Amino acid sequence: MKITVTGATGHLGRHVIAALLEQVPAERVAAVVRSREKAADLAARGVEVRVADYDEPATLADAFRAGERVLFVSGNAVGRRVPQHRAVVDAAAAARVGLLAYTGILGGPKADFLLADEHKATEQLVLDSGVPYAFLRNGWYHEVHTDQLAAVLGHGAVLGSAGAGRIAAASRADYAAAAAAVLTGEGHEGRAYELSGDTAWSLPEYAAEVARQSGAQVGYRDLPPAEHRRVLLGAGLPEAMADVLVDVDAAVSRGLLAGTSGELSRLIGRPTTPLAEAVAAGLAAAPAEGPATRQP
Structure with missing residues (x-):
């Protein structure tokens, strides 16, 4: 039985493939990607590469096989994801996969912010399909912030409109390890996991940690939502993405991304990556200059 990962050359997908290859032989892993060239390194390791595109449903007809366990990594085209995701779910159902694990968002049906809408719609598509499922409701990624450290250092500020709201973030590698645990383990069918970091932090605390480690003068500037x-x-940023990010900060201010259920650390069998470690990695990787925005 193969384990198949969609979006396998993306930020999260690559971490999942790496985590799987630590546990199962490469010939048991399949990667669904848009570009075969970008997956050449995976093919060289023995991973089966299948080319398909969420925007082209016909290409998904050969993406999955009967009985496979599939990690369905959500797309990143905010505003287009429901039809994209419907195509993936339909293809998985037609193939009669053994398990479809979907990467949604913390809170599931209770999440009342814009970024959650397409995830909630996708979960309903999965339920309606009758495919055996697991919902991996991922919280925020540290990297949403630490990938922008070059810009933060350049401006001397972390910008946002979340006030003192807290974020129970974890690293992409943490969430990937949880996905690998579900894909290789037993007893996960029909489960919905609320996944988040062990410790929640605020944007002022994040700015202070960046300042401490970098030695630069960095603070948090809390902006009115309209100014943000x-x-x-x-x-x-496109208007739709700007609206989503401002709305996420409003959700953070209401405590909707602060939950620390402990389910992530229990699944991966270790503590989640702390903020200080994530900042250190981000500073080490920061280019000379970078974009001044952040995207989920």
Whole structure:
């Protein structure tokens, strides 16, 4: 039985493939990707590469096999994900996969912010399909913030509109390890996991940690939502994405991404990556200059 990962050359997908290859032989792993060239390194390791595109349903007809366990990594095209995801679910159902694990968002049906809408719709598509499922409701990634450290250091500020709201973030590698545990383990069918970091932190605390480790003067500037939106638009973000990010900060201010259920650390069998470690990795990887925006 193969384990198949969609979006396998993306930020999360690559971590999942790496985690799987630590536990199962490469010939048991399949990667669904849009570009065969970008997956050449996976093919060289013995991973089966299948080419398909969420935007082209016909290409998904050969993406899955009967009985396989599939990690369905959500797309990143905010506003287009429901039809994309419907195509994936339909293809998985037609193939009669053994398990479809979907990467949603913390809170599931209770999440009342814009970014959650397409995830909630996708979970319903999965339920309606009758496919055996597991919902991996991922919280926030440290990297959403630490990938922007070059810009933060350049501006001397972390910008946002979340106030003192807290974020129970973890690393992509943490969430990937949880996905690998579900894909290789037993007893996960029909489960919905609320996954988040062990410790929640605020954007002021994040800015202080960046300042401590970098030696630079970095603080948090809390902006009114309308001004935050203007900054994001001025940095070149599309209106839809700017609206989503401002709305996420509003959700953070209401405590909707602060939950620390402990389910992530229990699944992976270790503590989740602490903020200080994530900042250190981000600083080590930060280019000379970078974008002034953040995207989930």
